[in-house]
Amino acid sequence: MKCFICDSEAGLFCKKDNFLIYKCGTCGSGFTEGLEIKKGSYHRDEVYIGGRDQFVNIFRRRVELIKKYFKDPGKVLEVGSSIGTMLSIFKKDSWDVRGVEISPKAARYALEHGIPTTYSTIEKADFPEESFDAVIINHTLEHLESPKDVIKKVNSLLKKDGLILIDVPNFGSLSAQMQKNKWLYLLPEEHRWHFTEEGIERLLSDNGFKVIEKFMPSGVFDYGSPMLELWQALKGGKKRFFKDLFMAVPALILTMTGKGTSLTVLARKK
Numbered sequence: 001m002k003c004f005i006c007d008s009e010a011g012l013f014c015k016k017d018n019f020l021i022y023k024c025g026t027c028g029s030g031f032t033e034g035l036e037i038k039k040g041s042y043h044r045d046e047v048y049i050g051g052r053d054q055f056v057n058i059f060r061r062r063v064e065l066i067k068k069y070f071k072d073p074g075k076v077l078e079v080g081s082s083i084g085t086m087l088s089i090f091k092k093d094s095w096d097v098r099g100v101e102i103s104p105k106a107a108r109y110a111l112e113h114g115i116p117t118t119y120s121t122i123e124k125a126d127f128p129e130e131s132f133d134a135v136i137i138n139h140t141l142e143h144l145e146s147p148k149d150v151i152k153k154v155n156s157l158l159k160k161d162g163l164i165l166i167d168v169p170n171f172g173s174l175s176a177q178m179q180k181n182k183w184l185y186l187l188p189e190e191h192r193w194h195f196t197e198e199g200i201e202r203l204l205s206d207n208g209f210k211v212i213e214k215f216m217p218s219g220v221f222d223y224g225s226p227m228l229e230l231w232q233a234l235k236g237g238k239k240r241f242f243k244d245l246f247m248a249v250p251a252l253i254l255t256m257t258g259k260g261t262s263l264t265v266l267a268r269k270k
């Protein structure tokens, strides 16, 4: 088996249900062997609609990360924009927003709520070249057919010096490497690709980008405001609150040592 990013030799990492997960010996990236994803089988439209406040706080960290590089509002595209929650934060801040989404229900919801959304895959979407200041791929790249093709396409859509923000579950996290087939985010029936910091950097640098920032946060530190999350969790359900609270110290340690469960990478078009 060869790594889908760096072409090095990959060995068997673990087995879950009928799926075999391989891991690259060089960049640590993983992949689920022979997975055919049924189009639209993994969308959680209801979860996004029901948990909107929580997601606004989660997405706020991503939005702020991009915004600090721009003096004035620009034009942003989100690949896999679902019901348009992240784009609605940009829109409030006067950005020109576009979404591309393959769940018809989510795309319709976004459109009805004022977020221009194209019902398509990114590969087939017909946007003008060099027309965006920033592109976001948030918890989507791990589902797509060819991460390389997607990154190349995004590069062509970005203006000179444009930014790409990628967010994926961190396969290099302590929890992924220790828990193996019990890892919460392995989801081999949905996730074809399992990314590490090294793998994403290689994927980006091979396809016209230079990484400028990266974070590997865990727990409440994945939120724009950890305190707001604790407050909302307390109001919404005691179970989530106590989990957030008891996990806060380990989550802080994981976040500070780069071993958290989430992987956020910001890169600039070369």
Ligand SMILES: [Zn+2]
Residues within 6 Å of the ligand: 003, 004, 005, 006, 007, 008, 024, 025, 026, 027, 028, 029, 199
């Ligand atoms: Zn590799």
